[in-house]
Amino acid sequence: MDGALPLLRTLLEEGFSRQSWHGPNLRGALRGVTAAQAAWRPAAGRHNIWELVVHAAYWKYAVRRRLTGEKRGAFALKGSNWFPRDGEGGAVAWRADLKLLNEQHEALSNAVASLKRVDAHQARLIRGAAVHDLYHAGQIQMLKRLQRGG
Numbered sequence: 599m600d601g602a603l604p605l606l607r608t609l610l611e612e613g614f615s616r617q618s619w620h621g622p623n624l625r626g627a628l629r630g631v632t633a634a635q636a637a638w639r640p641a642a643g644r645h646n647i648w649e650l651v652v653h654a655a656y657w658k659y660a661v662r663r664r665l666t667g668e669k670r671g672a673f674a675l676k677g678s679n680w681f682p683r684d685g686e687g688g689a690v691a692w693r694a695d696l697k698l699l700n701e702q703h704e705a706l707s708n709a710v711a712s713l714k715r716v717d718a719h720q721a722r723l724i725r726g727a728a729v730h731d732l733y734h735a736g737q738i739q740m741l742k743r744l745q746r747g748g
Contacts, residue, residue, distance in 0.1 A: 603716050606724040610710060613728035613735075614703050624654060624731040625700075627738040633692035637685030640744050647741050648683035648692065650734045651699050656681070658702035661727045662709045665720055674698055 612618040615625040622629075628651065636648035645653075652675065659673045675681055675698075683695070710724055 602721055603710075603713060606716060606721060606728075607707075607710055609728040610707060610724055613731035614707075620732070622735055622739060624735045624738075627735040627742075628696065628699075631738075631742070633685060633687075633689045635742065635745060636692055637683065638741070638745050640741060645680070646683065647738050648685070648695065649680060650738060652681040652683060652695050653679065654731060654734050655695070655699040655702040657730055658699075658706045658727060661723050662702070662706040664723055665706075665709050665713070 608616070612623060614623055616623070628647070631647060633648075636651070637646055639646045656673060656675075656679060660678075662668070663670065663672070683691075685692075687694075706727060713720065716724070
């Protein structure tokens, strides 16, 4: 799968920050979102944008760890998968979690760039990370729309 690596890198970046034909990627969906908007829930027990951001950051960490063989336990926050966010800490905490997302994406992107070749399992992980970003970008777009009443 040597020839797949450039395509996988492109997919990873399109899912997060590089312009593509399909509309907003994850970073684009988050552009301009305030802490109050990020903390809004469509209903009790449902995830908000803020939680989707930290969830995406965690899975970027998990994919990088799996690609590099890094031991578990180095994520910046205690826990895994979903991290409750209710808006506590306001804009400062929101910016910190956006920074965490960007840092985890950069670390994953660097890990992928350092690969000399990719096997089927690694390719699946990288594709999955890109698709995961786009999936949550769509959810974020929907949550923003629901907040506006439509």
